[in-house]
Amino acid sequence: MAEIKLSNISKHFAATIAVEEASFTISDGEFFILVGPSGCGKSTLLNMIVGLEQPTTGEISVDGQVVNELDPKDRNMAMVFQSYALYPHMSVRENMAFPLRLAKLSQQEIDKRVTRAAVVLELEDLLNRKPRALSGGQRQRVAMGRAIVREPKAFLLDEPLSNLDAKLRVQMRTEIARLQRRLGTTTVYVTHDQTEAMTLGDRIAVLYKGRLLQIGTPRELYECPANLFVAGFIGSPTMNFLPARCKDSNLELPLGSMRLSETMSQQVELSEGPVIAAFRPEHLRIVGEKNSPCDGVQFEAQVELVEWLGADLFIYFYATTEGFEAMELPENLDITTRDKDRQLLVARIDPATGIGEGGTVNLCMDVRRLLFFDSSTGERFRQDKSNVISIRHQ
Amino acid sequence: MTTTKDHGLSERLFWGLGSVLVVVYALIPVFWIISLSLKRSADLGDGRFISATVSLEHYQAVFSDPQFPAALWNSIGIAGISTLAAVMLGMFAAYAIVRLEFPGRRLILATALAIAMFPPISIIGPLFNMWRVLGLYDTWFGLILTYMTFTLPLAIWILSAFFRSIPWDLEKAARIDGATPLQAFIKVIVPLAAPGVFTAAILVFMFAWNDFVFAISLTSTNDARTVPAAIAFFTGSSRFEQPTGSIAAASVVVTLPIIIVVLLFQRRIVAGLTTGAVKE
Numbered sequence A: 001m002a003e004i005k006l007s008n009i010s011k012h013f014a015a016t017i018a019v020e021e022a023s024f025t026i027s028d029g030e031f032f033i034l035v036g037p038s039g040c041g042k043s044t045l046l047n048m049i050v051g052l053e054q055p056t057t058g059e060i061s062v063d064g065q066v067v068n069e070l071d072p073k074d075r076n077m078a079m080v081f082q083s084y085a086l087y088p089h090m091s092v093r094e095n096m097a098f099p100l101r102l103a104k105l106s107q108q109e110i111d112k113r114v115t116r117a118a119v120v121l122e123l124e125d126l127l128n129r130k131p132r133a134l135s136g137g138q139r140q141r142v143a144m145g146r147a148i149v150r151e152p153k154a155f156l157l158d159e160p161l162s163n164l165d166a167k168l169r170v171q172m173r174t175e176i177a178r179l180q181r182r183l184g185t186t187t188v189y190v191t192h193d194q195t196e197a198m199t200l201g202d203r204i205a206v207l208y209k210g211r212l213l214q215i216g217t218p219r220e221l222y223e224c225p226a227n228l229f230v231a232g233f234i235g236s237p238t239m240n241f242l243p244a245r246c247k248d249s250n251l252e253l254p255l256g257s258m259r260l261s262e263t264m265s266q267q268v269e270l271s272e273g274p275v276i277a278a279f280r281p282e283h284l285r286i287v288g289e290k291n292s293p294c295d296g297v298q299f300e301a302q303v304e305l306v307e308w309l310g311a312d313l314f315i316y317f318y319a320t321t322e323g324f325e326a327m328e329l330p331e332n333l334d335i336t337t338r339d340k341d342r343q344l345l346v347a348r349i350d351p352a353t354g355i356g357e358g359g360t361v362n363l364c365m366d367v368r369r370l371l372f373f374d375s376s377t378g379e380r381f382r383q384d385k386s387n388v389i390s391i392r393h394q
Numbered sequence B: 001m002t003t004t005k006d007h008g009l010s011e012r013l014f015w016g017l018g019s020v021l022v023v024v025y026a027l028i029p030v031f032w033i034i035s036l037s038l039k040r041s042a043d044l045g046d047g048r049f050i051s052a053t054v055s056l057e058h059y060q061a062v063f064s065d066p067q068f069p070a071a072l073w074n075s076i077g078i079a080g081i082s083t084l085a086a087v088m089l090g091m092f093a094a095y096a097i098v099r100l101e102f103p104g105r106r107l108i109l110a111t112a113l114a115i116a117m118f119p120p121i122s123i124i125g126p127l128f129n130m131w132r133v134l135g136l137y138d139t140w141f142g143l144i145l146t147y148m149t150f151t152l153p154l155a156i157w158i159l160s161a162f163f164r165s166i167p168w169d170l171e172k173a174a175r176i177d178g179a180t181p182l183q184a185f186i187k188v189i190v191p192l193a194a195p196g197v198f199t200a201a202i203l204v205f206m207f208a209w210n211d212f213v214f215a216i217s218l219t220s221t222n223d224a225r226t227v228p229a230a231i232a233f234f235t236g237s238s239r240f241e242q243p244t245g246s247i248a249a250a251s252v253v254v255t256l257p258i259i260i261v262v263l264l265f266q267r268r269i270v271a272g273l274t275t276g277a278v279k280e
């Protein structure tokens, strides 16, 4: 168990900057997640914590002790690799016993720990097999087993589930969560799958191009993303983004306009670039005879595409953005802004409504949940209670 | 349906006949030598492929000549030590070339290849003089050093190809699991490079075992003369007789170790040793 502290960590590979000025503390026993798109420096950060890479600048300390110069073998951390990195010439038992043998534990103690780990991970029947005779999920469990037998200070997992099929992934995900809670070991978990990040993590750090964008609980990241990238990266389907125009304290969206609160309009006026408004698919609802009238912005939408997921129905539609400046969103987000004059939006609605492609619906947007971003910096405008004071119907 | 079946049959026939042809072609000289070695001196010229009588007289003759057992011992020792040394050194060199970033590693590989392409005969003269000055002439060490130098490039090439195919994550995993760099190398990397090690070992051993040019030029007595050189000094049982039978018997005797070594090592050259290590 350990508290891992990173202070101003940077890593440069010749010309590429893999990690830039990362500072954060992972507390004892925490399940800490690193997410971000491919190539953003997640693995590099993990490798520096475990000692496989030396930071170019900055300090890493474990339980208050600086470990920059410490060899990986002396850090007592266990790692599960993106590729499982099982030793192919050793049986499952030997694979799990390998770190214990190196630590010169007694044979009796080794047997005890390997057996215990095998029971926890349901590997008892596979102990004498070689890795090549195992399925992907079994290999993954052996890799986990090799990590837990050591009772290390910290677990470092680098996309351990990325090569499993969807079902096994969910199963292993819960297994890892259960295991971590049981052992209470500090865990750093790298993934680019945001569902894994949301479900597993106590806290999540979002990395983008080597920079740490935001750290927070899954809920904080989902509800109060600090910038456009985090807003677009967390959540599935992604958040809806719309260009906005601001005059006096009046904000105009392609879907309607509204009056902003004083703090918000002050901030908006101080910024230079255009404003981007964002809201989640679940903050739209259908207005019908039966439900309550709309107290937000109401508009009509023509359904382009329907995605039925059993419990949820996602409808995609276009909003006309004519007359608005084109949005510049961060790369690596699955959002298309290529379409001139229109923007694809998505709403999550009750599947019972039975709407088909090509139909039209009246949708209501909950303006209290609108977030506003400064498109020049990508930062979110801070809000006090609500950004919007009143709606001005068109 | 029938056409595909016929097609399969004719294809099998083609490959089967081809293989038989190649094997027969390769083995006829071997059988001929074995046959010669088992004939009596009087029958040597009878031209029969399978000898009418079988006698071990040439084998007895070869082993009763004191120079042959000495040469055999020299061959085993010199080839064995050369192989061990070349493979060990080659392993470290290849590992460094594959895994470490240092300037000039490409140059080392290229230079190694250039050395391997050098015709041995062109350096025999200088080597002879140098070895005499250094006191390495007609010693085991003199030959071992020569063989090692000439086979090291080959060993480095073969081994670096094998090291390149081993996932580097395995070494990192071992380091995190608590191994020193040397432990990681010996316990994880070397066992996985075993097929390469054995391939290199067989080739180096064969080079050293079969070499004639260096052996005949750099030795003068039984102290270090290896079998290929010793065979050249064979005399027949009488002055008027060609030592054909003795040479054949000696050839059979020296071929045996090679066959044994290849068979022993071949079983270790199994493909796919690293499957299951990492996600494919």
Ligand SMILES: Nc1ncnc2c1ncn2[C@@H]1O[C@H](COP(=O)(O)OP(=O)(O)OP(=O)(O)O)[C@@H](O)[C@H]1O
Pocket: A013, A014, A016, A017, A018, A036, A037, A038, A039, A040, A041, A042, A043, A044, A045, A192
């Ligand atoms: N050894 C290296 N030499 C040079 N550049 C490197 C090296 N390792 C990583 N990089 C670069 O550093 C950046 C971060 O790499 P890293 O492996 O940490 O990404 P990642 O976030 O783990 O991506 P992925 O999700 O694809 O695994 C990348 O641009 C990569 O090209």
Ligand SMILES: [Mg+2]
Pocket: A042, A043, A044, A082, A158
């Ligand atoms: Mg990675």
